[in-house]
Amino acid sequence: MTSDQSPAAAPTRRARREPEAPPPSKAGRDLKAAIIVGVILAAVALGSLLLLPEAFLLLVLVVMGVGVWELTRALSTVGVRVPIVPVILGGSAMIVVAYYQGAEAQLIALGLTVVGVMIWRTADGVTGALKDVGAGAFTALYPCFLGAFVSLLLAAPDGHLRVIFFILVTVFSDIGGYAVGVLFGKHPMAPSVSPKKSWEGFAGSVITCALIGAVAMWQFWPEAVWWHGAVIGALSAMVATIGDFIESSIKRDIGVKDMSSLLPGHGGVMDRIDSLVMTAPLLWIALSFTVPIA
Structure with missing residues (x-):
């Protein structure tokens, strides 16, 4: 080996690649x-x-x-x-x-x-x-x-049906809004309060809840008018969205992302029931008129 030659560099061991964590959804959850x-x-x-x-x-x-x-x-x-x-x-x-x-x-x-x-x-x-x-x-x-x-x-005598109807039209507000918002959401409703909520997602919530409300009304109370369920469902989506905004404004004012971390993927209990507590009075009043208690 001549003086101007340097020994071959020792082979370097490739750093072990750590498995990547699964990317969060577009909703941040x-x-x-x-x-x-x-x-x-x-x-x-x-x-x-x-x-x-x-x-x-x-x-x-x-x-x-x-x-x-x-x-x-x-x-x-x-x-x-x-x-x-x-x-x-x-x-x-x-x-x-x-x-x-x-x-x-x-x-x-x-x-x-x-x-x-x-x-x-x-x-x-x-x-x-x-x-x-x-x-x-x-x-x-x-x-x-x-x-x-x-x-x-x-x-109410048919209280279990009324509660199921209430839960369905409220929960599907989130499901419909999430699905449509992720796929088509481009125009934010209130970026300073809830940046991920879009007008497209809101429309998805209203349409989904109207469909769910109509089907549930027809199935649970055949003697009732089915389109009353559609109207109640659409109104529930609107009120549920207001409930989400109220909860978001409270959290932003306090400076927290979630009320707690008790429910993985959801945050806290209040993060899950914010829309439910807002729609409960609406559903009680609406069903009292459209499906009177015998």
Whole structure:
């Protein structure tokens, strides 16, 4: 070997390539996890509903309690202390009395809950009392009072059908909006609040829910007018979208992406029921007129 020659460079070992994580969906979620969790949630809800009305009522109580915990926990990150004890007790009372005593008792329970929030917070000093009481009253209204309309749906003789109808037209708002939005979404509805929601996806929600509502009305109540179901479904999609925007605005104001991480692929319980609590009052009123209780 001459002096101007250098030894052959030692062969370099190619770096081991790590397996790539599956890319997130265009909606920014783990789609596989979201589907699995969604199927489990649907099975639990349907199973309890068909097993015994009181079992589903217990499920509503649990969901409401977790939702209140998530909301109060998120608000605490910006210095708002919601009096959670009176809200949980009052929210539970709203759900139970709505089922056994009706809408008037539900409204009375809301009023008593707000009074309880004010008394409880007053005993904790005056600093920040106004914002804490306001947040407590808001939490008592949303999700507790609005969620209690599910109890009113359930209380009817055909309550299981009314609840299934309510869940179908609300859940398919998300499904239809997601599918159409991913495929064709180009024009955002409110980019500062929810950048991924498009007008095309909204149209998909309305059309899907109208179809689901019409078919469900025809199947569940043959004596009813099928197109009433289409109208209710379309309105439900609109209200569900408003519920999504309300939840998104709250999270953006607080500075969180999700209310929690309890449900893989979905976020928290409040991230999953935001549209449900908004559509429950609409469905109760609409079905009361279109499918009167005998």
